[in-house]
Amino acid sequence: MADQQDARPFVFSEEQRELRTAVRRFAADNADEQAVRRLMESDPGFDTKAWARLGSELGVLGLSVPEEQGGVGGTLVDQAVAVEELGATLYPGPVFGTVALAIPALVAASDGPVRSELLGPLVEGTRTAAVAVADRAGAFDPAAVTVQATRAGDDWTLSGTVERVVDAAAADDLLVAATGPDGVALFAVDATAGGVERTPLTTLDLTRRQATLRLADAPARLVAGPDEAERVIGHALVVGSALLAVEQVGASQHLLDLTVEYAKGRLQFGRPIGSFQAVKHRLADMLVDLEHARSAAYHAVWALGDGSDDPALAASIAQATCSEAFARIAADTIQLHGGIGFTWEYQAQLYYKRAITDAALLGSAEQHRARIARLVLDTASGDGAPAVATG
Amino acid sequence: MSTAADSSRVADAARKVVQEHDPTRVPTREFLAACFDAGLSWVHFPEGLGGLGVSRGLQSVADGILQDAGGPVPFALNPIGYGMAAPTLREHAQTDELKREWLRPLATTENIWCQLFSEPGAGSDLAGLATSAVRDGDEWVVNGQKVWTSLAHRARWALLLARTDPDAPKHKGLTYFVVDMQGPGVETRPLRQMTGQAEFNEVYLNDARIPDAHRLGAVGDGWRVAMTTLMNERSSIGASGSRRGTGTIADAVSLWASRPDLHTPVLEDRLTKLWLRAEAQRLTSERSRATATVGGPGPEGSVGKLVGAELNQQVYEFCMDLLGPEGILYDDYTMRDMERTDDWRGPLQQRFLRSRANTIEGGTSEVLRNILGERVLGLPGDLRADAGKPWKEIPRG
Ligand SMILES: Cc1cc2nc3c(=O)[nH]c(=O)nc-3n(C[C@H](O)[C@H](O)[C@H](O)COP(=O)(O)OP(=O)(O)OC[C@H]3O[C@@H](n4cnc5c(N)ncnc54)[C@H](O)[C@@H]3O)c2cc1C
Numbered sequence A: 001m002a003d004q005q006d007a008r009p010f011v012f013s014e015e016q017r018e019l020r021t022a023v024r025r026f027a028a029d030n031a032d033e034q035a036v037r038r039l040m041e042s043d044p045g046f047d048t049k050a051w052a053r054l055g056s057e058l059g060v061l062g063l064s065v066p067e068e069q070g071g072v073g074g075t076l077v078d079q080a081v082a083v084e085e086l087g088a089t090l091y092p093g094p095v096f097g098t099v100a101l102a103i104p105a106l107v108a109a110s111d112g113p114v115r116s117e118l119l120g121p122l123v124e125g126t127r128t129a130a131v132a133v134a135d136r137a138g139a140f141d142p143a144a145v146t147v148q149a150t151r152a153g154d155d156w157t158l159s160g161t162v163e164r165v166v167d168a169a170a171a172d173d174l175l176v177a178a179t180g181p182d183g184v185a186l187f188a189v190d191a192t193a194g195g196v197e198r199t200p201l202t203t204l205d206l207t208r209r210q211a212t213l214r215l216a217d218a219p220a221r222l223v224a225g226p227d228e229a230e231r232v233i234g235h236a237l238v239v240g241s242a243l244l245a246v247e248q249v250g251a252s253q254h255l256l257d258l259t260v261e262y263a264k265g266r267l268q269f270g271r272p273i274g275s276f277q278a279v280k281h282r283l284a285d286m287l288v289d290l291e292h293a294r295s296a297a298y299h300a301v302w303a304l305g306d307g308s309d310d311p312a313l314a315a316s317i318a319q320a321t322c323s324e325a326f327a328r329i330a331a332d333t334i335q336l337h338g339g340i341g342f343t344w345e346y347q348a349q350l351y352y353k354r355a356i357t358d359a360a361l362l363g364s365a366e367q368h369r370a371r372i373a374r375l376v377l378d379t380a381s382g383d384g385a386p387a388v389a390t391g
Numbered sequence B: 001m002s003t004a005a006d007s008s009r010v011a012d013a014a015r016k017v018v019q020e021h022d023p024t025r026v027p028t029r030e031f032l033a034a035c036f037d038a039g040l041s042w043v044h045f046p047e048g049l050g051g052l053g054v055s056r057g058l059q060s061v062a063d064g065i066l067q068d069a070g071g072p073v074p075f076a077l078n079p080i081g082y083g084m085a086a087p088t089l090r091e092h093a094q095t096d097e098l099k100r101e102w103l104r105p106l107a108t109t110e111n112i113w114c115q116l117f118s119e120p121g122a123g124s125d126l127a128g129l130a131t132s133a134v135r136d137g138d139e140w141v142v143n144g145q146k147v148w149t150s151l152a153h154r155a156r157w158a159l160l161l162a163r164t165d166p167d168a169p170k171h172k173g174l175t176y177f178v179v180d181m182q183g184p185g186v187e188t189r190p191l192r193q194m195t196g197q198a199e200f201n202e203v204y205l206n207d208a209r210i211p212d213a214h215r216l217g218a219v220g221d222g223w224r225v226a227m228t229t230l231m232n233e234r235s236s237i238g239a240s241g242s243r244r245g246t247g248t249i250a251d252a253v254s255l256w257a258s259r260p261d262l263h264t265p266v267l268e269d270r271l272t273k274l275w276l277r278a279e280a281q282r283l284t285s286e287r288s289r290a291t292a293t294v295g296g297p298g299p300e301g302s303v304g305k306l307v308g309a310e311l312n313q314q315v316y317e318f319c320m321d322l323l324g325p326e327g328i329l330y331d332d333y334t335m336r337d338m339e340r341t342d343d344w345r346g347p348l349q350q351r352f353l354r355s356r357a358n359t360i361e362g363g364t365s366e367v368l369r370n371i372l373g374e375r376v377l378g379l380p381g382d383l384r385a386d387a388g389k390p391w392k393e394i395p396r397g
């Protein structure tokens, strides 16, 4: 693992290439399509033993956790490599709740017993977490917080409802934003505690589950106080956006490979369908979209690590690009497979549902474009505008 | 090889050139000669031939320093020379003396280069071309007609693809040459384009003579040599600048900023989409530069050409839609030559009309999608009516 910064943007190190191979192999062994289907139709929706091995044997759940916090001290790029490969197979498990959001939030919070107690088991894969913070288009909005925090001496209790929390149904720990007497803070709630009620929802994407979380005087511990909660949650959402983008890239690459193979092998009218330009040109456009998505996602993970770009802008560029690319590539995958692409048995539907789900999480492409417009167009200068001929 | 060490070597050389030949003071040619001598014209070329023998990804290090100091964008001054001729000459010219003789004045822009590929009967199907070259002792005698030849009227030298064996299948019977555009038997006639100007030409070759020493690659190997040229052409045309917000998209964004009275939410999202596409392509070019090796560009360069061309059109369509009735005027349709000066792209409406050519020149977008599908993704080729036939038996028209 790279122990400091990744030197050159877009260039993976030898260790990172090895990491990619290891995660790919693990995913192939533990989450082939059959396994994914079996897990998505059973509870808790993922293989808890395999998840623990991802944490302890492969050590890929908290790659960017600093060494002094019990991690391996890698970079966000290392974490991205792992997430990309897990995304390629739709690896069932709380990648979104635990790896993309909870661990980055905890890493950003200031040191304390609660943090170290929570972080270790999450990184080890022996416990999982979900983040119950309603975002507005991938950004934190304290006004949107729906949970109240009450203090009694050193103890806190939380009450309120958070809708549609990804990975919450099976989570051991819940990170919840709640409004207390001094403002919004981030708390940890043990999911098995009294006053915690989780209602699993039937999700469009069965491999990425959600639950509605109802808290009634549930005991909670403070993770980040009002002085830092906004920064901590904001950081988690930006990192989560970048990692979600990388997941979208991994899945898109898988679909392009799959569809190219199909177009080479499927014969109609006495020729491979990939020799028809209507098919070939659509595949070429899928390739372009994928290349753009990959560049935007990698830029975000590198820029968040080395500070070379405004994090919010880099994350929005990645999300706006990757959400559209994955959704379009998944739709085209169905189209280019003809009738079989529309069946339950074929894998295209699984990826399509993930694409639609990912596009809606942490802000839609449209919402991210609106943010880009504010950051880029509103600050642009009219200097150097081309002359307009006036006849 | 240490990239960091190479990178600082390139940066040091660039700073030295800028110090000793301030581009805002010395003539352009003198500045570009200094760049060539310092190995900064094409950093991945060998030393002595305008390069330093380092990774081509480091070109952006040199360009950044040279252009920040006010240096010109040499590609804009001699596009075919810099983008296509140089890599082809470097790889295929017969001797180092010839390479040096051609490359240095090319780099200084003293000698402009053009490309004699397309013909009335052979555009996308370049390998079907009919211009013939027949051996006569130490020379070749060339006859035929070329068309759409950009800059032929200013060029000193041309890259020529000609047929040397009409009995072979079409890709096999081609040979590649360098032609003296000022020699006898070469006649250039301007062609007017829809902008009103004459940027390209017809070129008639009547018993034009080429010394065999000016052949690039083996006899019959012209197609392979031409691929060097075309892959480099595609990776050098593109809309995205190397810094965020530069390149064609800057025209739309600055026009937008200068006309708040015309803003609507629908137009704003349209412009944001274009900005995002330009940025994604810019990052993609940066990524492919970062991961590039010393070798030439691969077919992936076609992504940049395809996206850049379509983006150019969309950017100017946006500008015209933003302006509405104000846009439907023009400055001057008088037929004239295009001076490649700083504002050679002219007013907005001229840029708008010119962008129609972007998806045709340097390989049409249809051809590029075929290339991406077949060369990058490995999809099966089209059915070909001409496969394996001797060239002279293939129907044309
Ligand atoms: C919901 C549904 C209901 C159906 N109901 C019926 C029914 O009632 N009766 C019945 O007989 N059939 C039915 N079908 C079958 C349907 O007609 C076929 O799925 C359809 O013709 C496509 O054939 P295919 O699935 O074999 O795909 P393929 O023909 O293998 O096509 C795969 C891809 O290649 C493309 N392609 C193929 N040939 C060319 C070409 N020459 N040029 C360009 N692109 C090409 C296709 O557009 C597609 O994108 C149904 C299909 C569906 C999805």
Ligand SMILES: Cc1cc2nc3c(=O)[nH]c(=O)nc-3n(C[C@H](O)[C@H](O)[C@H](O)COP(=O)(O)OP(=O)(O)OC[C@H]3O[C@@H](n4cnc5c(N)ncnc54)[C@H](O)[C@@H]3O)c2cc1C
Binding pocket: A277, B114, B115, B116, B117, B118, B119, B120, B122, B123, B124, B125, B147, B148, B149, B150, B151, B200, B357, B360, B361, B362, B363, B364, B365, B366, B367, B370
């Ligand atoms: C401004 C400008 C500058 C140029 N400069 C030069 C130059 O300097 N030197 C030079 O040699 N040439 C030059 N060209 C020529 C350019 O390379 C050709 O115009 C181009 O390759 C297309 O050839 P064509 O015009 O014969 O069109 P055609 O090849 O006849 O194409 C007509 C249409 O058919 C489509 N088509 C053709 N084949 C296929 C296929 N297999 N699959 C799908 N669609 C297909 C094309 O995409 C196009 O839409 C220039 C052109 C322009 C516009």
